[in-house]
Amino acid sequence: MKLTVKTLGFALLATVSANLFAADAPAEKPAAAPAAGPNPGKQAIAVRKAAFTLIANSFKPIGDAAQGKAEYNQADIQKRANRILVLSEFLDSSFPEASNLGEPDTKSKAEIWTQKADFDKKLKDFQEHAAALVKVSSTEKTASDAFKDAFGALAKDCKGCHDSFKAK
Amino acid sequence: MTQPTDKQDNLNTENSIEPKTVKIWDVPVRIFHWSLVTLFIAAYVTNLLGPNYFNYHLWAGYGIIVLVVFRILWGFVGTYHARFFNFVRTPVATTKYALSVLRKKDVHYLGHNPLGAVMVIALLLAILVQAVTGLFSNDEIINLGPLYGYINDDLSLKLTSIHRQLFYWIAGAIFLHIAAVLFHVWFKRDNIVKAMFTGKKNTDELAEEKSISSSRIWLAIIIVAIVIAALVWIISGAPEAVSDPGY
Numbered sequence: 001m002k003l004t005v006k007t008l009g010f011a012l013l014a015t016v017s018a019n020l021f022a023a024d025a026p027a028e029k030p031a032a033a034p035a036a037g038p039n040p041g042k043q044a045i046a047v048r049k050a051a052f053t054l055i056a057n058s059f060k061p062i063g064d065a066a067q068g069k070a071e072y073n074q075a076d077i078q079k080r081a082n083r084i085l086v087l088s089e090f091l092d093s094s095f096p097e098a099s100n101l102g103e104p105d106t107k108s109k110a111e112i113w114t115q116k117a118d119f120d121k122k123l124k125d126f127q128e129h130a131a132a133l134v135k136v137s138s139t140e141k142t143a144s145d146a147f148k149d150a151f152g153a154l155a156k157d158c159k160g161c162h163d164s165f166k167a168k
Numbered sequence: 169m170t171q172p173t174d175k176q177d178n179l180n181t182e183n184s185i186e187p188k189t190v191k192i193w194d195v196p197v198r199i200f201h202w203s204l205v206t207l208f209i210a211a212y213v214t215n216l217l218g219p220n221y222f223n224y225h226l227w228a229g230y231g232i233i234v235l236v237v238f239r240i241l242w243g244f245v246g247t248y249h250a251r252f253f254n255f256v257r258t259p260v261a262t263t264k265y266a267l268s269v270l271r272k273k274d275v276h277y278l279g280h281n282p283l284g285a286v287m288v289i290a291l292l293l294a295i296l297v298q299a300v301t302g303l304f305s306n307d308e309i310i311n312l313g314p315l316y317g318y319i320n321d322d323l324s325l326k327l328t329s330i331h332r333q334l335f336y337w338i339a340g341a342i343f344l345h346i347a348a349v350l351f352h353v354w355f356k357r358d359n360i361v362k363a364m365f366t367g368k369k370n371t372d373e374l375a376e377e378k379s380i381s382s383s384r385i386w387l388a389i390i391i392v393a394i395v396i397a398a399l400v401w402i403i404s405g406a407p408e409a410v411s412d413p414g415y
Contacts, residue, residue: 056308063310066220152220158309159219166308168329 041098048094058083066151072143085130107167126157190379193367194247196388222311247380249279257282301331317407
């Protein structure tokens with residue numbers, strides 16, 4: 001399961017990069033001598049935006065189940081938790097210094113790079129809690145307290161990082 | 169509670185041990201004030217606890233809307249000291265009052281003084297905006313405000329931004345409010361905190377005409393019931409937010 005999701009993830013990465021070549025080319029100051037290749041900062045931004053979009057998509061149904069708005073379907077929850085875990089790995093390498101471009105390119109705040117240790121710790125917490133949710137969803141057959149707690153911990157990581165590092 | 173009816177009574181009470189008291193805050197105003205304090209703290213804490221506590225945050229917000237809308241209406245139909253027309257002053261009069269406070273020559277007010285009036289209006293409006301923007305918010309994790317379905321996501325994120333930042337302004341205003349209250353209690357020997365619990369103030373003034381005789385509790389209950397019904401109607405009539413298809 002994990003392997004297939006991983007493959008899917010890399011396929012996504014490849015697609016995003018390919019799109020960037022196409023999308024960014026005209027935007028790059030046409031008057032000056034065009035830089036060769038894509039802008040690595042913007043590329044990283046596109047990758048993490050894609051990852052965050054998919055994390056949010058995967059997380060919403062889990063939240064609905066945790067909050068009693070939807071039925072708990074173990075296989076589905078497990079599938080989505082796995083996706084979140086894999087997608088969270090993209091965040092390890094998608095915040096290079098070159099991608100500190102500020103708005104409107106990115107809502108990532110400069111504090112990510114000035115408070116790198118805190119950012120890294122928050123990201124690590126997120127990944128660990130994503131792994132915990134995968135584990136919990138492999139055993140829990142209902143929307144149990146253990147599942148809700150695991151979901152709550154992960155949701156809190158989202159919020160903690162957004163509060164500190166996402167421009168709003 | 170003593171209500172002097174003539175000057176003779178007033179002279180007598182000055183010599184007696186029992187201080188002369190006058191009732192200024194009706195029961196609904198006092199319940200409003202301390203409920204708002206409680207719910208504001210509850211809203212703050214449930215936000216800190218994380219997205220899993222959103223339901224409680226939502227209920228705190230509903231409660232705050234009911235309270236603030238009630239208080240605004242009560243500012244027109246409530247008892248004497250609760251009415252805006254009886255304590256809100258013109259900017260010129262308010263400035264004059266502020267200057268008189270600096271010169272330590274300010275007139276004593278039984279109810280809200282003109283500067284306090286500015287804070288009452290500012291806090292009521294800011295907290296109302298805070299609560300209403302919350303109804304349209306998107307936390308960009310899993311929670312959507314109940315009225316999110318009425319607007320597009322860009323606007324929702326703008327309102328969410330206001331909802332986040334206005335909090336700090338309100339917290340600052342509350343800090344100022346508490347500082348001013350403590351100034352009254354410590355330096356002006358006017359225990360207005362106690363008055364917000366008991367509704368009564370000690371006074372030497374001939375202020376019997378400003379003492380309230382009834383809390384108009386039934387009127388308050390009817391207003392609150394109508395406000396709650398209106399809120400339920402608005403929330404339940406809102407289009408459901410387009411939920412994620414979960415690809």
